[in-house]
Amino acid sequence: MKNCLGIEIGHYRVKIAYMEHGELQTYVSERLETENQTDMKVYAELIKDVLKENNIRCKNAVFVLRQDDTYVKRCSVPLMTVDQLKLNLPFEFHDYIGDELEQYQFDYGVIERTEDQLDLIAACCRKDLCQQFLKLAKMAKLKLIGLVPGVIGLERILEHMNEGEEKKDFAVLDLGTKALRMHFFRKGIYDTTRTMEPGCEEIEQIRRGDKEQLVQLNVDDDDTFWGEKGEKTLDEALSNRYQTIAVQAMRVLNFYSFNNSDNTIDSLYYCGGGARYKGLIDTLSDTVGIPVKSIGEILPELDAKKMPEWIDSPQTVGVLLV
Numbered sequence: 001m002k003n004c005l006g007i008e009i010g011h012y013r014v015k016i017a018y019m020e021h022g023e024l025q026t027y028v029s030e031r032l033e034t035e036n037q038t039d040m041k042v043y044a045e046l047i048k049d050v051l052k053e054n055n056i057r058c059k060n061a062v063f064v065l066r067q068d069d070t071y072v073k074r075c076s077v078p079l080m081t082v083d084q085l086k087l088n089l090p091f092e093f094h095d096y097i098g099d100e101l102e103q104y105q106f107d108y109g110v111i112e113r114t115e116d117q118l119d120l121i122a123a124c125c126r127k128d129l130c131q132q133f134l135k136l137a138k139m140a141k142l143k144l145i146g147l148v149p150g151v152i153g154l155e156r157i158l159e160h161m162n163e164g165e166e167k168k169d170f171a172v173l174d175l176g177t178k179a180l181r182m183h184f185f186r187k188g189i190y191d192t193t194r195t196m197e198p199g200c201e202e203i204e205q206i207r208r209g210d211k212e213q214l215v216q217l218n219v220d221d222d223d224t225f226w227g228e229k230g231e232k233t234l235d236e237a238l239s240n241r242y243q244t245i246a247v248q249a250m251r252v253l254n255f256y257s258f259n260n261s262d263n264t265i266d267s268l269y270y271c272g273g274g275a276r277y278k279g280l281i282d283t284l285s286d287t288v289g290i291p292v293k294s295i296g297e298i299l300p301e302l303d304a305k306k307m308p309e310w311i312d313s314p315q316t317v318g319v320l321l322v
Helices: 040-053 080-097 127-139 150-158 201-207 211-216 227-237 237-259 278-287 309-311 314-318
Strands: 001-007 011-018 023-031 060-065 070-078 103-111 117-126 143-149 170-175 179-187 187-197 268-271 292-294
Touching: 001 040, 001 187, 001 314, 011 040, 011 237, 023 040, 023 201, 023 309, 040 292, 060 127, 060 150, 060 292, 070 080, 070 187, 080 103, 117 127, 117 143, 117 268, 127 143, 150 170, 150 179, 150 187, 150 314, 170 237, 179 237, 187 237, 201 227, 211 278, 227 237, 227 278, 237 278, 268 278, 268 309, 278 292, 309 314
Parallel strands: 001 060, 060 143, 170 268, 268 292
Antiparallel strands: 001 011, 011 023, 070 117, 103 117, 170 179, 179 187
16 A cells, blocks of 8 residues: 555554555654543544644554454464354354454454464454444544554564564563553464553653642652753652562563463563653663563664654554555
8 A cells, every 4th residue: 555544542642653655754642632532523633633734645544453442362263264254253252252242343364274274363343443433534534444453563563573583472561551561472473461550651640740749759840850850850759660560561471481481582572652761661671581672673664763752652553564
C-alpha cells in the first residue's frame, strides 16, 4: 500500500503513525483532555484535527486493538478446510469468552502447515467494538483497512531483526500509563502476556506537575521543573516507584524462564509512555539481570534520535509493516 495510518486509541492518548512507501513520515501522540472516553465524536474530531495540523492527507487507516479489547492465542488444530476452520476456531476461545461466541469476530494467520496439522495465531474481538471502529473511521473520514491486535504489531517489528535473530525468543515490556504488560514471543511468534498494575500513571502525573502528588512526595513544586536539578529531584522522589516496577518486571521474567527453561531470551526490550523516563529505564537495567534495550533499536532506519516518540506506541508502526 502506498500510504497508511496506524492509529491506537489509548486510555489517555490517541497515537497516530503515518507511513508512506514503507517509511515512517510522522508520529503524533495527543493526550485526551476529556472525561468522556467513549464518545466516538470526540475521537473522530481529535483525529481529524491531528491530521490537519500535521498536513497528513492519507485516508487509509489500520486501527490497533488494545490488549483489553482482544484475545490472541497460538493454537494447533487438525488440518481442515477454511470453512471447517471458521466453524471450529471460535471454540478455541471458549475458556476466555464462554458461551458468548456469537458476540465475537474471529480471525487467524497460519504459522505452519503439515500433512495433518495447522499451527495458527488466532484472535477475536467483540463484534460491537468492530462496528464502533467502523463508525469512528467514517466519522473521521477515513477508510478502515483493518483491525490488528497490538501484540501482532510488536511481532511484525521483531520480524525485522537481523537475519537469523528473528526466530529467537523475546520479551517486550510495555510501560503503559494504566498498566505494565510483559509480552513474550517464542521463536518470534506471540506466546503470552503478563499484566502488572498499576502502570506509570502516578509517574506521569508527578512529571506533569500534579501538586497533590508532589505534596505526598514532599517535593517543592516551585523548584521541580528547572533543568538538571529538577530532573534529579524527581528521580530521587520516584526512586521507590521505579524500583517497584523493576522488581515486578524481574519477577515476571524469572517466572516465565522457570516455566520455559529452554527459552532464548537474552534482552528485555521496552516501549510505552514510561520509556521516556531515563531514571526508570536505568533502574530496570540495574535490576532485571539482562540487557535492557529500546524496541527502537530493532528498526534503526526510523531514526530514533529524530523521531523518538514512536516507541510510545510501536504497535501503530508495527501494524503497518509487511
